[in-house]
Amino acid sequence: xKYLDEYRDPRAARKLVAEIxxxxxxxxxxxxxxxxxTHTIVKFGIDRLLPEAIELVHGPGCPVCVxxxxxxxxxxxxxxxxxxxxxxFGDMLRVPGTGSDLLALKAEGCDxxxxxxxxxAVELAARLPDREVVFFAIGFETTSPANAMAVKQxxxxxxxxxxxxxxxxxxxxxxxxxxESPDNRVQGFLGPGHVCxxxxxxxxxxxxxxxxxxxxxxxxxxxxMLEGILALVEQxxxxxxxxxTPYRRVVRREGNKQxxxxxxxxxEVCDRKWRGVGNIPESGYxxxxxxxxxxxxxxxxxxxIEARESPVCISGQILRGVKKPVxxxxxxxxxxxxxxxxxxxxxxxxxxxxxxxxxxxxAGVTG
Amino acid sequence: xxxGIPGKVVDTFEEHGILMGKVSFDGVVKKICLxxxxxxxxxxxxxxxxxxxLSKIDEDEAKETFDLLEKMGGLEEIREPKT
Numbered sequence: 001x002k003y004l005d006e007y008r009d010p011r012a013a014r015k016l017v018a019e020i021x022x023x024x025x026x027x028x029x030x031x032x033x034x035x036x037x038t039h040t041i042v043k044f045g046i047d048r049l050l051p052e053a054i055e056l057v058h059g060p061g062c063p064v065c066v067x068x069x070x071x072x073x074x075x076x077x078x079x080x081x082x083x084x085x086x087x088x089f090g091d092m093l094r095v096p097g098t099g100s101d102l103l104a105l106k107a108e109g110c111d112x113x114x115x116x117x118x119x120x121a122v123e124l125a126a127r128l129p130d131r132e133v134v135f136f137a138i139g140f141e142t143t144s145p146a147n148a149m150a151v152k153q154x155x156x157x158x159x160x161x162x163x164x165x166x167x168x169x170x171x172x173x174x175x176x177x178x179x180e181s182p183d184n185r186v187q188g189f190l191g192p193g194h195v196c197x198x199x200x201x202x203x204x205x206x207x208x209x210x211x212x213x214x215x216x217x218x219x220x221x222x223x224x225m226l227e228g229i230l231a232l233v234e235q236x237x238x239x240x241x242x243x244x245t246p247y248r249r250v251v252r253r254e255g256n257k258q259x260x261x262x263x264x265x266x267x268e269v270c271d272r273k274w275r276g277v278g279n280i281p282e283s284g285y286x287x288x289x290x291x292x293x294x295x296x297x298x299x300x301x302x303x304x305i306e307a308r309e310s311p312v313c314i315s316g317q318i319l320r321g322v323k324k325p326v327x328x329x330x331x332x333x334x335x336x337x338x339x340x341x342x343x344x345x346x347x348x349x350x351x352x353x354x355x356x357x358x359x360x361x362x363a364g365v366t367g
Numbered sequence: 368x369x370x371g372i373p374g375k376v377v378d379t380f381e382e383h384g385i386l387m388g389k390v391s392f393d394g395v396v397k398k399i400c401l402x403x404x405x406x407x408x409x410x411x412x413x414x415x416x417x418x419x420x421l422s423k424i425d426e427d428e429a430k431e432t433f434d435l436l437e438k439m440g441g442l443e444e445i446r447e448p449k450t
Contacts, residue, residue: 117399
């Protein structure tokens with residue numbers, strides 16, 4: 001248990017691992033959904049502390065990763081226009097499109113800027129009235145209140161030179177898609193704690209019931225995650241399939257109602273394509289008709305741009321928990337964080353990037 | 368990407384019709400939208416994602432989460448200089 005020294009509370013972690021070993025009688029495959037949790041698991045070697053029969057597979061919980069390649073190419077087509085100031089979060093701007101990544105366009109004289117908050121992009125639009133300021137609005141539920149507020153504020157402030165390129169995705173439809181796929185192996189989920197601070201846990205209840213899978217909403221601290229894993233194994237061993245929140249310190253069942261009301265005012269649910277996975281019905285957001293004047297895809301007429309993915313990449317199977325990064329022949333060879341071939345390598349929170357960062361592509365390395 | 372970073376509210380003010388505030392992340396003070404957590408006051412701890420407070424949290428949890436983020440290299444977004 002070499003990793004345990006780095007835990008906030010090694011004694012608690014050791015106890016939790018021992019308890020998981022004690023109660024587990026059958027093999028179980030569990031999936032964590034949040035990219036931050038994937039990162040914790042690999043960094044702290046949680047998967048290697050557990051009994052071999054408990055397998056952790058890594059879900060589609062990194063919004064940067066699942067943003068389709070053609071959306072990045074559309075962003076590119078907008079960002080190269082001379083009148084455009086193109087903005088987004090730093091990790092999104094670093095993802096390569098079919099050509100270069102968006103930040104690389106800066107070297108060619110394009111105005112591409114990292115913003116911390118979507119409201120910073122709105123502020124830029126106010127400060128630069130002669131520029132078209134575009135914000136690449138990506139994210140899961142967690143980010144949707146911020147992106148919705150940016151649109152709302154641009155409207156309130158009469159900023160007609162602001163628009164958003166929306167590529168928003170939702171967690172519950174992705175879980176349904178994973179569970180309905182014929183090769184599904186996932187028997188229980190670690191739910192994403194910070195996503196649930198916004199949406200609550202209500203939406204997960206019908207999933208647990210219909211597919212008979214337990215869901216434990218948890219944080220991303222290693223001891224929190226071990227508690228979540230123990231609780232999942234307990235549920236599985238006793239045949240239960242409930243949604244529970246050991247992470248209730250932050251998460252309310254109904255989420256943040258005020259934030260959700262704004263999200264629903266600005267966005268409506270639509271089908272979305274997930275990079276690596278493909279189209280998932282009703283799995284994302286687009287702007288409501290009322291806000292369509294802020295839609296960058298329409299304003300710059302880029303919706304027809306399509307892109308082709310690497311045929312070698314198995315990120316779709318990795319995102320559904322069917323395969324692991326090390327199962328891919330390209331992993332760490334043709335595909336690295338510097339030259340990513342697909343979804344799970346493009347951002348630090350992707351499963352392949354996390355495995356790579358902690359040396360799991362190196363033969364003989366067990367740490 | 369979806370992680371929230373805990374910070375302490377220093378003060379609050381209205382700007383362009385919404386509630387904003389100065390929030391300190393271990394000394395790094397940033398302007399944060401508090402409009403989704405309108406009962407946040409100076410001295411409260413909030414969980415902040417991309418410049419928006421999403422919920423209030425207690426001080427112990429704020430400290431625990433902050434320490435972990437530091438260990439994980441998850442504080443870049445509040446330290447990254449704007450370009």
